[in-house]
Amino acid sequence: MKTLITLNVNNEIHEILVAPNQTLLEILRDRLALTGTKKGCDAGACGACTVLVDGEPYLSCILLAVDAVGKRITTIEGLSRGQMLHPLQQAFIDHGAAQCGFCTPGMILTAQSILNDEKTPTAEGIRKKMAGNLCRCGGYNKVVEAVLSAAEKTAATSDPRLK
Amino acid sequence: MMLPKFAYREPETIQAASALLASVSDARILSGGTDLLVNMKNGFVTPSAVINLKRIPGLNAIRFDKDGLNIGPLATLKSLYTNPELTAKLPGLAAAAASVGSYHHQVMGTVGGNLCQENRCFFLNQSSWWRSSRPACLKTGGDICHVVKNSTSCFACYHGDLAPVLMVLEAEVHLTGGCGVRSCLVEKLFSGQGQIPLTLQPGEIVSGITIPGKSMTGRCGYHKLSDRGSIDFPIIGAAFWASGEDRTYRICLTAVDRKPVRAEHAEAFLAGRDLDEGVIRQAAALAAKAAHPVSNTAYSPAYKKLVLQQALARVMRQVMGGPQS
Numbered sequence: 001m002k003t004l005i006t007l008n009v010n011n012e013i014h015e016i017l018v019a020p021n022q023t024l025l026e027i028l029r030d031r032l033a034l035t036g037t038k039k040g041c042d043a044g045a046c047g048a049c050t051v052l053v054d055g056e057p058y059l060s061c062i063l064l065a066v067d068a069v070g071k072r073i074t075t076i077e078g079l080s081r082g083q084m085l086h087p088l089q090q091a092f093i094d095h096g097a098a099q100c101g102f103c104t105p106g107m108i109l110t111a112q113s114i115l116n117d118e119k120t121p122t123a124e125g126i127r128k129k130m131a132g133n134l135c136r137c138g139g140y141n142k143v144v145e146a147v148l149s150a151a152e153k154t155a156a157t158s159d160p161r162l163k
Numbered sequence: 164m165m166l167p168k169f170a171y172r173e174p175e176t177i178q179a180a181s182a183l184l185a186s187v188s189d190a191r192i193l194s195g196g197t198d199l200l201v202n203m204k205n206g207f208v209t210p211s212a213v214i215n216l217k218r219i220p221g222l223n224a225i226r227f228d229k230d231g232l233n234i235g236p237l238a239t240l241k242s243l244y245t246n247p248e249l250t251a252k253l254p255g256l257a258a259a260a261a262s263v264g265s266y267h268h269q270v271m272g273t274v275g276g277n278l279c280q281e282n283r284c285f286f287l288n289q290s291s292w293w294r295s296s297r298p299a300c301l302k303t304g305g306d307i308c309h310v311v312k313n314s315t316s317c318f319a320c321y322h323g324d325l326a327p328v329l330m331v332l333e334a335e336v337h338l339t340g341g342c343g344v345r346s347c348l349v350e351k352l353f354s355g356q357g358q359i360p361l362t363l364q365p366g367e368i369v370s371g372i373t374i375p376g377k378s379m380t381g382r383c384g385y386h387k388l389s390d391r392g393s394i395d396f397p398i399i400g401a402a403f404w405a406s407g408e409d410r411t412y413r414i415c416l417t418a419v420d421r422k423p424v425r426a427e428h429a430e431a432f433l434a435g436r437d438l439d440e441g442v443i444r445q446a447a448a449l450a451a452k453a454a455h456p457v458s459n460t461a462y463s464p465a466y467k468k469l470v471l472q473q474a475l476a477r478v479m480r481q482v483m484g485g486p487q488s
Contacts, residue, residue, distance in 0.1 A: 001170075020171030020213070023200075042164050043201050045394060047267060056270045062200040063271070066171055067193070067215060110266070131393030132265020 005069050009034065010078030018065045025049045025060040028075060036076035036105045040134075047133035050106035051075050057113040076105035079112070087157070088112060091150035092143070099137035107133045111147045119155050123148060164204040164290070170212040177222070177339045177370050180214050185341055185366025187212040192368055194237055195272040197264065198280040206291035207303045208281065216275075216368070223273075225249060231376040236275025236369045240325075241266075243274065253374065255383030255402060255482075256332070259324045262387045265394045275369040278326055278336070278352065282319035282360045282421060283396060284310065284459040301358055310459040317357030318421060318457045322396040326353070326423040327415035328385050331404035332378040340367035353422035360421060381406040386478035388470055390461075398460070399467050401450075401475040403482050410435050414446070416471060419454035426450035443479045447472035 002017045016031055028034045040048030044062040051060045052074035079086035088108045098104040114121050114129050126147050174180040184190050190212040191199055202208040222237035225246055243249055243260035250257040263269055286309040287302050299305025301317040308314040329349040337346045354362045383404040389395035400417040412433040414426040429450035436442050451472050456464040
């Protein structure tokens with residue numbers, strides 16, 4: 001039986017009719033057209049579907065949409081401000097950290113969750129926390145460089161999105 | 164992969180959750196969902212009702228008191244190893260929590276869910292399509308085992324990381340059911356049966372875990388071997404606890420049998436001894452005899468018995484403060 005739920009996605013309130021067996025990933029992609037969140041393994045093992053739930057990285061393919069009610073959900077579409085990219089997005093471009101780009105939204109959101117916890121993470125800490133975001137192109141070094149660079153640039157910034 | 168259909172419930176008290184669970188024989192409890200929902204997608208767990216505990220307040224508390232440490236079933240794995248007091252007093256438990264899956268799983272996954280995770284087998288944890296090429300096994304409603312020929316029981320193996328540490332700490336688990344709350348050692352939670360790995364009675368839910376204060380006067384450690392540094396379940400995991408002055412020791416192994424296994428012969432051998440390298444190696448060899456791995460992972464039982472000795476020796480040296488390699 002479908003139920004009407006309210007989801008807060010990227011600070012926009014959506015009222016959606018969902019079935020209990022629909023995952024947040026399905027709702028984001030198929031109902032809200034937020035296709036930046038990728039469906040990779042669809043079994044909680046690759047990190048491509050990572051979104052932020054109250055600032056923490058969640059695998060949206062194994063999170064029920066009905067379970068996300070009352071939470072603040074952030075997808076990759078919610079990071080930039082219009083045409084102005086988020087510092088992490090810009091750093092990924094500057095460092096060539098995206099190859100095919102499929103894992104990139106999940107990578108950037110996990111990176112954002114790391115910066116939510118600590119302003120100046122170490123390369124080792126980044127590698128450890130992002131180890132659940134698989135990149136089959138193998139561009140991990142540039143990802144770590146991009147996150148370190150974004151952390152450096154934003155440590156002293158007044159940008160409220162990273163505070 | 165679509166999840167199968169189910170009725171969804173969000174009870175507001177643990178008693179209501181227990182009553183719901185008792186009223187639907189195949190209902191399942193949802194906490195972090197990192198095990199349950201994957202198994203449901205793979206089609207071998209198909210509950211008609213899913214009962215989400217996350218709307219029940221207060222189940223994620225981590226509290227030290229005069230009896231020891233109380234952990235709520237919905238405390239996340241991340242909340243264990245980011246708790247400074249817990250990390251200082253129980254480094255082995257923090258290490259086990261930090262070794263589970265990836266960071267995402269540690270954020271989502273809970274203590275209760277980790278403890279009660281489904282047993283695993285190479286022939287089980289696959290998609291419905293993959294499994295459809297073989298007859299159904301004992302775990303999926305069939306009558307054969309693909310691992311142990313002619314077996315009438317399932318050999319799916321327990322792979323939890325927290326349970327072995329909780330067992331060497333002699334932690335108690337509190338179970339809320341229709342008749343109130345009962346408590347038992349974590350060890351008693353496991354049946355040793357692959358088909359139904361837990362001894363939970365109908366309607367019973369893990370509602371808390373207590374680590375006794377006297378266990379916190381000793382030192383504990385956990386070492387896990389896995390394919391990659393992230394994501395994977397253990398190839399094997401070894402937990403070790405050493406008391407303070409009276410030289411008693413406890414050893415528990417995971418991913419070597421249908422339940423986490425205490426290595427009692429090795430513990431008896433160690434009792435009263437100072438742990439030098441020779442003693443550590445002998446104890447590790449004795450502990451390997453308590454393990455009964457079968458060929459249901461990518462690794463042979465012989466290999467698992469070999470590496471568990473090395474992992475155990477390593478964690479013993481670490482706990483005793485010596486060099487680890």
